[in-house]
Amino acid sequence: MIMFLIRRLCQALAVMFVISVIGFAIQGGLGDPVQQMLGPTASEAESTTLRHSLGLDQPLWAQYLHFAGNAVRLNFGNSYFFHEPALSVIARYLPATLELVAASALLTLVLSVPIGVFCAIRPRSWPSKALMGLSVLGISVPVFLSAMVLIQLFSIGVQVTLFPADTQWGNWLNQLLSIEGGMPAYGRGNPVHVWGVWYTNFASLQGLVYLLLPALSLAFVMLPLFVRLIHAEMLDVLESDYVKYAKARGLRPSRIYFLHALKNTLLPVVTLGGVQIGTLVAYTLLTETVFQWPGAGLMFLDAIERADMPLIVAYLMVIGLMFVVTNTLVDLVYRLLNPRVILTRSVA
Amino acid sequence: MALLEVEHLEVCFPSRDGEIRAVRDVSFTLERGERLGIVGESGAGKSVLAFSLLKLLSRPGRIVRGQVRFEGRELTPLSDRQLRRIRGNRVAMIFQDPLTTLNPVLTIGQQMIESLKAHRRIAARDARILALHKLRQLQVSSPEQRLEQYPHQLSGGLCQRVVIAIALLLDPDIIIADEPTTALDVTIQAEIIALLRQLCDKHNVGLIVISHDLGVIGQLTQRLLVMYAGRIVEQGPTREIINDAQHPYTQGLINALPQMTLPRQRLAQIPGNMPTLSRAPDGCAFHPRCRYGFTSSGQPRQDCRERVPGIIVSGDSQVACHWVQELIATAPVEEDMP
Numbered sequence: 001m002i003m004f005l006i007r008r009l010c011q012a013l014a015v016m017f018v019i020s021v022i023g024f025a026i027q028g029g030l031g032d033p034v035q036q037m038l039g040p041t042a043s044e045a046e047s048t049t050l051r052h053s054l055g056l057d058q059p060l061w062a063q064y065l066h067f068a069g070n071a072v073r074l075n076f077g078n079s080y081f082f083h084e085p086a087l088s089v090i091a092r093y094l095p096a097t098l099e100l101v102a103a104s105a106l107l108t109l110v111l112s113v114p115i116g117v118f119c120a121i122r123p124r125s126w127p128s129k130a131l132m133g134l135s136v137l138g139i140s141v142p143v144f145l146s147a148m149v150l151i152q153l154f155s156i157g158v159q160v161t162l163f164p165a166d167t168q169w170g171n172w173l174n175q176l177l178s179i180e181g182g183m184p185a186y187g188r189g190n191p192v193h194v195w196g197v198w199y200t201n202f203a204s205l206q207g208l209v210y211l212l213l214p215a216l217s218l219a220f221v222m223l224p225l226f227v228r229l230i231h232a233e234m235l236d237v238l239e240s241d242y243v244k245y246a247k248a249r250g251l252r253p254s255r256i257y258f259l260h261a262l263k264n265t266l267l268p269v270v271t272l273g274g275v276q277i278g279t280l281v282a283y284t285l286l287t288e289t290v291f292q293w294p295g296a297g298l299m300f301l302d303a304i305e306r307a308d309m310p311l312i313v314a315y316l317m318v319i320g321l322m323f324v325v326t327n328t329l330v331d332l333v334y335r336l337l338n339p340r341v342i343l344t345r346s347v348a
Numbered sequence: 349m350a351l352l353e354v355e356h357l358e359v360c361f362p363s364r365d366g367e368i369r370a371v372r373d374v375s376f377t378l379e380r381g382e383r384l385g386i387v388g389e390s391g392a393g394k395s396v397l398a399f400s401l402l403k404l405l406s407r408p409g410r411i412v413r414g415q416v417r418f419e420g421r422e423l424t425p426l427s428d429r430q431l432r433r434i435r436g437n438r439v440a441m442i443f444q445d446p447l448t449t450l451n452p453v454l455t456i457g458q459q460m461i462e463s464l465k466a467h468r469r470i471a472a473r474d475a476r477i478l479a480l481h482k483l484r485q486l487q488v489s490s491p492e493q494r495l496e497q498y499p500h501q502l503s504g505g506l507c508q509r510v511v512i513a514i515a516l517l518l519d520p521d522i523i524i525a526d527e528p529t530t531a532l533d534v535t536i537q538a539e540i541i542a543l544l545r546q547l548c549d550k551h552n553v554g555l556i557v558i559s560h561d562l563g564v565i566g567q568l569t570q571r572l573l574v575m576y577a578g579r580i581v582e583q584g585p586t587r588e589i590i591n592d593a594q595h596p597y598t599q600g601l602i603n604a605l606p607q608m609t610l611p612r613q614r615l616a617q618i619p620g621n622m623p624t625l626s627r628a629p630d631g632c633a634f635h636p637r638c639r640y641g642f643t644s645s646g647q648p649r650q651d652c653r654e655r656v657p658g659i660i661v662s663g664d665s666q667v668a669c670h671w672v673q674e675l676i677a678t679a680p681v682e683e684d685m686p
Contacts, residue, residue, distance in 0.1 A: 239406070241443055241445065241448040245441070245443055248435055248443075249462075249466065250433065250434070251463070251466045338453060
């Protein structure tokens with residue numbers, strides 16, 4: 001157990017190192033921060049002074065060493081734009097992103113397990129065929145499209161005028177098919193301030209309403225994938241000897257499906273799920289842009305536009321860290337689900 | 349009335365190239381406390397037959413004809429809900445590989461107790477006591493500890509003991525064991541066989557053992573069915589069949605057993621392979637491989653190619669073979685068969 005954690009820590013450090021190098025190496029390609037900060041009218045002398053004060057006149061490797069030395073002390077330097085430590089800028093924006101990710105992960109979980117299980121238990125019924133078909137569509141639709149469709153449907157609304165409005169039935173059908181919209185699709189409303197530092201959308205109804213559309217559109221990234229995975233795994237497990245044996249013992253179907261089969265099905269799902277939480281964070285770039293959700297993704301895009309190097313690198317490091325942490329957590333959860341892992345690891 | 353009566357049972361698997369008839373016109377009975385063996389090559393339909401008795405066939409297999417009566421009660425029209433009361437409770441099953449039979453993510457105790465709770469109103473504590481009792485009866489060492497363990501922490505032999513303990517947990521009338529010793533090594537095999545024999549005798553349980561291993565069947569059963577391509581080709585007392593097989597296929601099977609007295613000799617084989625069930629030949633399914641498919645004058649025997657042989661009684665056994673039928677018809681009764 002302890003060996004496992006130590007090994008994980010070493011891997012994490014290696015990953016972080018590679019991320020920081022890559023982050024730093026792309027610096028040259030992002031434009032000149034000095035010019036961005038001073039504007040096109042600045043004189044040569046002004047920019048030279050600023051360049052020197054920011055340390056940008058030194059060779060790249062020296063800049064990296066300087067950076068790495070500070071990074072070890074969790075000092076990623078001041079954001080060029082915000083003029084405050086990059087980490088505290090991220091700390092300000094990250095909660096919004098984390099809430100978005102948590103909400104959509106929750107939605108994915110709550111929806112995909114029942115759908116996947118249902119489709120596996122009743123593979124021939126029309127709803128499960130329809131759901132499996134939709135899931136293929138869902139995998140292929142990019143997040144910005146699903147986000148815009150959601151906005152059109154539930155925020156702007158759809159006025160159907162397909163049927164003749166002068167007849168009663170036409171009017172009724174038009175009304176029935178029209179969607180009023182009105183769901184907020186911009187920003188996160190007025191999040192409630194809790195625990196001194198955290199602004200949350202979870203603590204009020206209004207907050208949840210603001211959260212719903214962005215979370216849903218982000219959930220559409222993973223939902224089809226998970227439905228398909230759970231469906232495929234479940235079909236496999238249902239063919240296994242232990243499920244047949246459970247049937248032969250006369251157990252109730254609910255127990256066979258939701259204990260015997262589902263617990264085995266969840267093993268690969270947890271693995272994928274953990275990896276995908278990282279991906280979900282990455283996808284918030286798109287979702288946050290479409291919904292103007294004031295999170296770290298939006299901040300990161302702005303930082304790229306401003307060539308705000310310390311902020312970019314700090315963001316990459318934080319996201320990298322999140323990947324590593326979630327993957328480690330997944331391994332730990334996996335052990336809870338799968339007793340066989342404990343044995344092999346503790347022997348090793 | 350026999351405990352279990354199977355009459356003209358037919359099981360079909362619809363597939364793209366026509367129906368596959370895995371079990372064809374199978375009839376047999378099992379008495380209370382009797383130990384019955386079903387033997388045959390892989391693909392002869394033994395397991396399908398066993399699973400069809402409790403309607404546990406995997407999709408798309410289904411019973412298309414025939415009856416299965418348990419204590420006189422017809423099982424084939426029953427719903428899953430009604431069958432659930434019988435499965436595991438009155439008729440228990442033991443599967444081939446104990447390591448894949450038990451659910452890998454649930455403890456032995458959970459799986460034993462859930463079996464009890466599925467059929468009895470019983471408190472968890474009492475169920476635990478009963479489970480411990482059964483494990484002790486099966487000579488499982490340190491049973492308290494086993495209840496907390498997962499299947500992968502137990503050896504194959506120990507797992508199979510647990511599976512047998514689960515089968516006996518609810519005092520069933522019949523145990524169906526599908527290749528119960530195939531996945532175990534030989535010393536463990538002998539132990540499990542002895543245990544099954546002893547327990548079935550003690551509790552007066554009817555046992556159906558499915559195996560391709562005549563050694564196992566010989567030690568464990570009193571009566572034997574020989575299956576070939578979905579049909580029963582011979583049935584009778586196990587000792588009778590092993591000592592004096594009538595059907596050419598059964599003879600071939602017994603000749604193929606290694607002989608301890610004749611070491612370093614090639615094993616006798618039955619030439620050819622069993623036909624795939626979707627393309628079983630007309631007439632007797634065994635005729636392309638049969639030594640006796642020719643009349644004394646060397647002509648191919650027409651009957652074998654055209655008609656499915658009926659069942660004829662020969663001594664204590666029943667055989668489905670045109671050749672045997674002809675022998676019995678022509679030979680004087682007193683004379684020994686060639």
